[in-house]
Amino acid sequence: MSPERFARINEMLDNRQPDLTLCLDRVHKTNNIAAVIRTADAVGIHQVHAVWPDIEMRVSGNTASGSQQWVKTIKHYHMDDAQQAFRAQGMQILATNFSEDAVDFREIDYTRPTAIILGNEHDGVSLEGIAAADQQIIIPMIGMVQSLNVSVASALIMYEAQRQRQAAGMYGSRKLDDDYCQIKLFEQGHPIYAKACKRKNIPYPAVDEQGQIAADDIWWEKMRAPDFHAAV
Known part of the structure; x- marks a missing residue:
């Protein structure tokens, strides 16, 4: 992103x-x-x-x-x-x-x-x-x-x-919970990976303070694994 x-x-x-x-x-x-x-x-x-x-x-x-x-x-x-x-x-x-x-x-x-x-x-x-x-x-x-x-x-x-x-100064201060914000940041900032997560039933990773994916090696291995659903 x-x-x-x-x-x-x-x-x-x-x-x-x-x-x-x-x-x-x-x-x-x-x-x-x-x-x-x-x-x-x-x-x-x-x-x-x-x-x-x-x-x-x-x-x-x-x-x-x-x-x-x-x-x-x-x-x-x-x-x-x-x-x-x-x-x-x-x-x-x-x-x-x-x-x-x-x-x-x-x-x-x-x-x-x-x-x-x-x-x-x-x-x-x-x-x-x-x-x-x-x-x-x-x-x-x-x-x-x-x-x-x-x-x-x-x-x-x-x-x-x-x-x-x-x-009344009600704009500019975040009122949404962090879980929802993380989902939106991932889905809208990394849409290709978000679609892949849904296809492969992989949980969404966190998005860091720079907007990049913060995931461990296991998550990346699952993401890189062959996508059999996409080939059908």
């Missing part, structure tokens, strides 16, 4: 915000899902949740531009499962909804641990999602239309959260 690549990955890891997340409530258009993930990566969101009760979710790689490698999508079959995950992390839960109970999204304190529920392209946030929320939020609009594309709406909210968190 080059020093530049090593520094870039470490900078990303240092800016991840594990206590800020999104929950896509039955969003089904793959290009919208991918666009949300791409913006999530851009503002330092670590994971995105998706309530997907019926079919497997797919992400459009062209729209995501590889960001799905950096932002994990956690699938839930029911909103209750997602809600429990957020409550376990002490998160306030927000839901985008056009109602009298909704407040301007900019009035929210996003420096608190926060999960933001966004609805699908046709029905918006489900009744279960609204019931799970501590607060409903809205993006004020003065034109003829009353809703934005989910990827656009999510981007506005995410960048407001980023603005508040940057002002």
Whole structure:
């Protein structure tokens, strides 16, 4: 791994915000899902949740531009499962909804641990999602239309959260555990070796402070051994 690549990955890891997340409530258009993930990566969101009760979710790689490698999508079959995950992390839960109970999204304190529920392209946030929320939020609009594309709406909210968190000095201090960071450094810094480890069922080695593989002779011997699976 080059020093530049090593520094870039470490900078990303240092800016991840594990206590800020999104929950896509039955969003089904793959290009919208991918666009949300791409913006999530851009503002330092670590994971995105998706309530997907019926079919497997797919992400459009062209729209995501590889960001799905950096932002994990956690699938839930029911909103209750997602809600429990957020409550376990002490998160306030927000839901985008056009109602009298909704407040301007900019009035929210996003420096608190926060999960933001966004609805699908046709029905918006489900009744279960609204019931799970501590607060409903809205993006004020003065034109003829009353809703934005989910990827656009999510981007506005995410960048407001980023603005508040940057002002509060919440970026630049690593909050992720070392095991996860080691995995990302190895998989993204040494992708050929990472694929070989998966094929040969070899544990990942450590990555040292220069970004290089820190492995003993036994690991290297296993890595250099004939790969029978690759020949099949």
